[in-house]
Amino acid sequence: VESSIPEHMREAWKKYAPKGFTTKDEFEETTVKHIETTLARSLFNCDELAAYSGTALAFKDRLIIDWNKTQQRQTFADQKRIYYLSLEFLMGRALDNAMLNVGLKDVAKEGLGELGFRIEDVVNQEHDAALGNGGLGRLAACFLDSMASLNYAAWGYGLRYRYGIFKQEIENGYQVEIPDYWLDFNPWEFPRHDVTVDVQFYGWVNKYTNDEGKQVVSWQDGELVSAVAYDVPIPGYGTPTVNNLRLWSSKASTGEFDFAKFNSGEYESAVADEQRAETISAVLYPNDNLERGKELRLKQQYFWCAASLHDILRRFKKTKRKWSEFPDQVAIQLNDTHPTLAIVELQRILTDVEGMEWNEAWDIVTKTFGYTNHTVLPEALEKWSVPLIQHLLPRHLQIIYDINLNFLQQVERRFPKDREMLSRVSIIEESQPKMIRMAYLAIIGSHKVNGVAELHSDLIKTTIFKDFVKIYGPDKFTNVTNGITPRRWLHQANPRLSELIASKLGSYEFLKDLTLLNKLEAFVEDKEFKKEWAEIKYANKVRMAQHILTATGVSVNPKALFDVQVKRIHEYKRQQLNIFGVIHRYLAIKKMTPEERKKLQPRVSIFGGKAAPGYWMAKTIIHLINKVGEVINNDKDVGDLLKVIFVPDYNVSKAEIIIPASDISEHISTAGTEASGTSNMKFVLNGGLVIGTLDGANIEITREIGEQNVFLFGNLAEDVDDLRHNHFYGNYQVNAELLKVFDCIKSGTFGDEGAFGALISAIVEHGDFYLVSDDFESYCQTQDLIDEAYKNQDEWVSKTILSVSRMGFFTSDRCINEYADSIWNIEPLSVKEENETRART
Ligand code: NBY
The missing domain is CATH 3.40.50.2000 (Glycogen Phosphorylase B;)
Known part of the structure; x- marks a missing residue:
């Protein structure tokens, strides 16, 4: 590697080249130095944001040292x-990821503790x-x-x-x-x-x-x-x-x-x-x-x-x-x-x-x-x-x-x-x-x-x-x-689950070779393990419920089934199918006797996602979800049986809270429209099950984890063209239950009469391009199957453990090796x- 520094002067460089902190004391020294000099703050005005900034600067120093070496190495090679x-x-x-990847999270946690801060609060300051x-x-x-x-x-x-x-x-x-x-x-x-x-x-x-x-x-x-x-x-x-x-x-x-x-x-x-x-x-x-x-x-x-x-x-x-x-x-x-x-x-x-x-x-x-x-x-x-x-x-x-x-x-x-x-x-x-x-x-x-x-x-x-x-x-x-990185989407987002897995597998090696998860299969019927597994899911749901309360003011019961659909709002992803299904459920609850209500599985339907600012139909879907939520969440007949939540401003750090808290997540695009989907992988890796169409990576997930562990429904990609043709030229009828949902919306149950007309006419009058009506019945039936399956918690937990153990294929490490090879x-x-x-x- 070329250098302009003469040979005999390089000793000084080598002597003073920064090594970066490795111990808790060195971490504290670097962090305090940055807080006091780079940020010009002190003991007396160091809030969590300043603690974050100082910690980030300390880690940035570390990264840069390794960054420089890597670049030299790669040039040399x-x-x-x-x-x-x-x-x-x-x-x-980036901070939590940097701490984990350089292997100094424990050092930082202890060091921050001694400086008077909790690492979680510090990490949460980052934009x-x-x-x-x-x-x-x-x-x-x-x-x-x-x-x-x-x-x-x-x-x-x-x-x-x-x-x-x-x-x-x-x-x-x-x-x-x-x-x-x-x-x-x-x-x-x-x-x-x-x-x-x-x-x-x-x-x-x-x-x-x-x-x-x-x-x-x-x-x-x-x-x-x-x-x-x-x-x-x-x-x-x-x-x-x-x-x-x-x-x-x-x-x-x-x-x-x-x-x-x-x-x-x-x-x-x-x-x-x-x-x-x-x-x-x-x-x-x-x-x-x-x-x-x-x-x-x-x-x-x-x-x-x-x-x-x-x-x-x-x-x-x-x-x-x-x-x-x-x-x-x-x-x-x-x-x-x-x-x-x-x-x-x-x-x-x-x-x-x-x-x-x-x-x-x-x-x-x-x-x-x-x-x-x-x-x-x-x-x-x-x-x-x-x-x-x-x-x-x-x-x-x-x-x-x-x-x-x-x-x-x-x-x-x-x-x-x-x-x-x-x-x-x-x-x-x-x-x-x-x-x-x-x-x-x-x-x-x-x-x-x-x-x-x-x-x-x-x-x-x-x-x-x-x-x-x-x-x-x-x-x-x-x-x-496609694949996902298990570092962020398992270890960082779900540290307790990662720790439990490591305790059974003997190390964190699975974060480098995700196929090692298959060793979990041996514990599918281990009572103690299953109990801990279920406790972790519950704790993640409690954390999520807390977030929902702060973000929306609605209080939800963490014991209910959490049903999640978080992704960009798009007609092809069919959040409208989900919310119509929710309304269908609401109508059913309203008609139930108290005895029937007692038997029903309580649910929280959680939505999140942004609509492109100029995509009017997507914005209308968001509007409908929120209005449905306002009515259902305040209906005394319903109580905890059904809550509808729209989590505002869905982003990566919210995904890290939401995904580990899900029981069921929805990947329900019209077959043949979702190229892959990657959140489906994240949800299953975090011990959630999936309701989905035979689309994108859902198909390969099903192949890996087994049909009995996935709730599939709906028409196949190969039939979509014919169905669409039939909508225009056949004797086509919109599903009767779906029509009742439309009547309910049109009658003004959710206020804003007429505001949602376009969502309805897209299906009733304009050919239902995304096959919402065609898939509605099997969607609702499958949701009922989920309720039944969820009641048997013991089996449910086994399904989730088995699924996680079979997710090794979906690491982005495998994916990158395939790109590198082929x-x-x-x-x-x-x-x-x-x-x-x-x-x-
Ligand atoms: O890429 C998504 C696919 O919808 C999803 O199925 C797949 O899993 C994922 C990764 O392969 N596509 C996507 O996110 N696309 C965009 O965000 C995007 C952004 C901009 C434009 C087009 C697509 N654009 O033309 O400006």
């Missing part, structure tokens, strides 16, 4: 790196890093944790939004969005003002022949915006590896152009330019599974792709290798189509800037990229209008046309005279205006395309991408079933090798 490009990283809180919408963003966060824990040389690249996903408040039952300004105090990031990249927009393309007779293409006279790197350390669990998440922040370019403006008296307009530049990374777009074609969003995408590629190329160039070795050194994974422009940008740099021939460059590009698809919903597939790209990125548009031309010629040779095929697979959709189909571009520019659960990966091959399977053959398409062709840097490398430096 000179092997392939994986770059995970994602517009979203839904990280949640979530919420740079994501839902599953896709959280998946990226789990992947970072796994890649570091498995010692892969991996970098995440994303945007440093000033505002994360909005905070949700509920006012009179309506969702209200509040900006999430989260950067007031963020000890987990390091500004790298020396790592900046100028990114160009607009301008024009100059093609000419130079003095040597060579064709030159140059994109010039555009507007420059600077990307500044902010690095976030990503510690692995039980390993010295600390990887890097690099987030780009936009600011006005300090190029000569702007200086000229400042000096020529155009001070105000220069400041305005500055603000315009900063808006690029200002805000996370709050849509999940919906694409809206906004210019600023396209700017974000290109800004981030260009800066990241520039950074990756700079690192590659330092190795002095030939370009042909690029794909042996670099793997880039595209998290959905959001970073697809990186494909075009790499081709542009290799040809226009590096002077490579088209085919040679294209070969490198396709060997470098892999593309992960997360949806089959047509409204979520990204398209950008040709005029917009022409305006913003004129050179890229030309390259996209060339990529398309080459591709279509190849298709023409394989399928001569199939004009239909050519227009179907063209990157350019011949609409008004013409549109660029980003998924097609991503497929054509990658060597592998994967879906995120078996059913989903099959569906993309047989529906939206079927022509591409014909063209490239089936091997280009593969499946990598897509990235990369090996981890073994810790042994790391230690040797360390000895050499």
